[in-house]
Amino acid sequence: MNQSTARGRPGARPIRQDDIRRHNLGRLLGQVHRHGELTRADLTQRLNLSRSTIGALVADLTELGLLDETVPVGGERVGRPSHVVGPRPDGPYAIAVDIDVTHVSTAAVGIGGFVLAIHDVPTGLRSSSPVTIAALIVSACDELAAKVPDGAWPIGIGVSVPGTVTSSDGTVELAPNLGWRDEPFGQLLAGLAPPNLPISVGNDADLAVMAEHMRGAGRGCNDLIYLAGRIGVGAGVIANGAPLRGFMGHAGEVGHNVVDASGPRCHCGRRGCVETYIGDKALLKLAGRRVSPTIAHMTEVFAAAELGDVRAAAAVRTVAVALGQTIGSLVNILNPEKVILGGSLAGVFGFARPELEAALVAHTMMTDREAVELCAPGLGNDSTLLGAAELAFARLFADPLDQSSQS
């Protein structure tokens, strides 16, 4: 009788006890995920393991179909070329979901953050009930499965929501612009999705800043804000290299901070919230456009401003000034090195940078305003989707053996 049966786990495979191996498999996979193709020599150095151990781990991961190993030909270096370990297109993929008010984007994201397939569905402002959205996601999973390379397999679903989330069970506590409150969305989606796909739910800005920190404009930056602006406005924060979550995981909810108590009425019931100054609806209204705040319509406003549309240009500049004040308040409190402007705010930054920066200077403590750097997302519109993919990947990196058994 061996130890595992003695402990009452007769069905446990002996390999499951090899915690160190699992841990190192996850570390190796995580290195390739973060840095892309790496040589065995790179891996030996980064993981501080012996060449033979690296060789064994790589053999395991290629055997499991999680990574590929190739021998480069025609290199210029003398001697035996080091094998290159990298992601494979027909490997595991995360199903990343970005739920916003006017659309649901779904993507198949492979190891290394490669988007293998993408599927966008516009949603009306009145069709965002949790059940409708969950059904839409499940059907998008099939669409993606048809588009990814043959042999690739999904390992889980990571969902981004524009609201506050209890990460342990995926309950959406409050997503004002979706009209959701205390929705057990994780549970709902789990009931509809295939049973072998674990589901995780997170806040949009928290996920975006994670992705930008990992492989975007925030790489190597330890004090970072991603300010996400679409219909709603929220911030994801990295402080001292780690996500700033707060006591209940709700840090960064800047959208309903009151800028002016006698300002415009907000849908939340208050007056003068940040969203009423820098949200998409505010910009459309200032630009005199009676259209829904879709990404396409917002892009049109910025294009019109660039082309000399006086009203559009003035609208963007007005939003830029309010945005400068909003960022100024965040900078005073959090003293970041960098602020990444995502969603429509990237458009405001692109067109009205001087007005934005002047307002920021006017609203920031003297010693910090020279230091903070504003920038557009390094991952374009995909920061949130790639962050959602990380939610799904987290389980795989925690234990590659456990996950791959589901393929």
Next chain:
Amino acid sequence: MNQSTARGRPGARPIRQDDIRRHNLGRLLGQVHRHGELTRADLTQRLNLSRSTIGALVADLTELGLLDETVPVGGERVGRPSHVVGPRPDGPYAIAVDIDVTHVSTAAVGIGGFVLAIHDVPTGLRSSSPVTIAALIVSACDELAAKVPDGAWPIGIGVSVPGTVTSSDGTVELAPNLGWRDEPFGQLLAGLAPPNLPISVGNDADLAVMAEHMRGAGRGCNDLIYLAGRIGVGAGVIANGAPLRGFMGHAGEVGHNVVDASGPRCHCGRRGCVETYIGDKALLKLAGRRVSPTIAHMTEVFAAAELGDVRAAAAVRTVAVALGQTIGSLVNILNPEKVILGGSLAGVFGFARPELEAALVAHTMMTDREAVELCAPGLGNDSTLLGAAELAFARLFADPLDQSSQS
């Protein structure tokens, strides 16, 4: 030839190479500092060291005069009583300095956070030049030396400043209410103070939250804000158990966040800053009192409000509403478990808690407002002083042998 001379350090005492011992001496001292008197049995458990090692470390620290060991008499427990290790009143003390606009408080703080002596000097609003303040601190060091128990000795000076500080060299970058800008205050004070007293400088709210987290109302709380309000307003933040500093160490500068761009003129040049609504001068003005904002005058306003002075009561309630909005914005961004209200804000909280809490609810995202707890400082008016003492103690705990040699 032994190793240390081989490495060209002929004068180095062999004991200096005993890094583990130094480290453990610092840990033991730190435990007594944080928790007060502990038995040898407690220490054995907390430090995860053997009884004999603990015995040797305790012997070293008592030998150095840093701690006392006593054998309790008359206990009720059977068997040999465990020796109790604790601070000694004639041991080392930190010189803690709290510079504010209307006063400079200086205290001798012993291990365990015991205030051995205190010395307050009121300063005029126009007499706060760096040189004047530095000279005042040096003379206060003598006053304290005369008041502490015979044999006690100072180990360093920790200074709190109401402004942003470069901690590496003690330069005060901006302390608007003192009128200081880029003042090399640490260097200035070092030139005047006795040469064996290392000097450290920190931000008032950062130091206060550190002390409250260690031994005040924030003990055991990992997401904590200390909102300091006197003439200026600033926040010290603990996020996920660690100080939130930001890129340049300036996080928490909430005092000049703009509440209303058409609000009252602020001395910083802007309009409607937080300070113009909840700073001491705002409260005195609302209460119709043309006096300087000293602690005594502020205490009088709160006392008058309690005694039924209608104008004072209305003034405190008005400030409470603005304070609720300020806290609401901080809660939305940082999602703390607790907010400690320090300085005059403790008085506002004490008198107008219902108005304050109602305003907080109105300005906080729904899911968080039920969770956040408001409270007064556990250390009364001494949070900042005790935090400043920690700055000075940090060196002692890093290496008790190095410091004690200066006695």
